[in-house]
Amino acid sequence: MATIWTAIAVAAVTGVAVLGFWVAAAVIARHRVEAAADLGALAAASHVVEGPARACERARWVAERMGVTLLTCRWQRLDALVEVRAPSPGLAGLPGPSARARAGPAGRPP
Template sequence: MAVLTGLREAAERLARARAARAVAVGGRGPDAGSATVWLLALAMLGTAVFAGTIAVGSVVAARHRAESAADLAALAAADRLLLDRDGGCARAAGIAAVQGAGLVSCAVDRSADAVEVVAEVEVRGLPARLPVGPARARARAGPVRAPVTGPEDAPEGGPGEAPGGAPSAAAGAAS
């Protein structure tokens, strides 16, 4: 019995010492360590926001690559529009492939002397579970034509004068 009483007294002294130490450290008691849980939750939230930002950036970058590839492919096709039987679509497909894109469609409008292409680029850098399709872009190009102006379309007084015979600001600055 004396042994049990001694053990009980030792346990009570230990409990009092722990309580006194908790008060001396800052009065924390049994809640000590909750900051760790909050810090972990904040770190997980930060990681999720960072991953979302990276995913959005990957989609935007793929869209820009698709737009660039479509623009270049349309310009290449328009350059060969009147020279090639396919209206330059083979050239457009080659340019799109060099840019890392696939040519989805190439439509030649001979009446307007224009070519419209659609290019797509796979979105990379995302987790496999996100159902994001390829980024697509459309571009249209044709030959450049300057407007035809005759003498009746020219301003009064000649090239260095504004209508009414007064010198224009550009002509005055150049003199």
Template sequence: MTTARERGSASLWLLAIGLVLVAAGIGGAAVGAARVARHQARVAADLGALAGAVHALDGPVVACDRAATIVSANGGRLTGCTVDGLDLEVTVEVAATPLPGLDRSATVTARAGPIRA
């Protein structure tokens, strides 16, 4: 037997549980968006470094231009590029917006060049 004082308490519990589930879903979506941006930055950096390393003998300008083209085609922005002999190291940044109004970026550095023993 319920009293008049307890009437409607189930609605409040359902509302509270619903809000917790919505918050968990939003948090999960934010983490997912950040991970996707990180993977996108990693792919863009790896492909940009490989494409630029092919042109390392043509000079740093040509190699870095080629890397920048590939990085931008993969949704990234080239923020650093250095050529050291036959090695090319690129730093790539990808913008991420895990939640509206929360702008972040994922930054990754990749190196490509000959295998060293």
């Protein structure tokens, strides 16, 4: 009887550990995609004087280097609005995390 209870306890601990790893992978992916969106928006905003197309290319370059896909890059007045998506972390077919960020040019008063 003790062997059965031990096997059940080991299975439960293993299940909780796997669930914990999945949650950790999702959280890490979310943080990574948020950082990529922030940096992409900052890159675009810092290159606004070169024109919107060139600034969005800079945001795409940053996104690719961080391992995410740039979905949209658009402008609202002088603010860059960037949206990115990361590949799925492998959680049972769930879509990858996405994030949005907004940044304006340096030197503009708040």
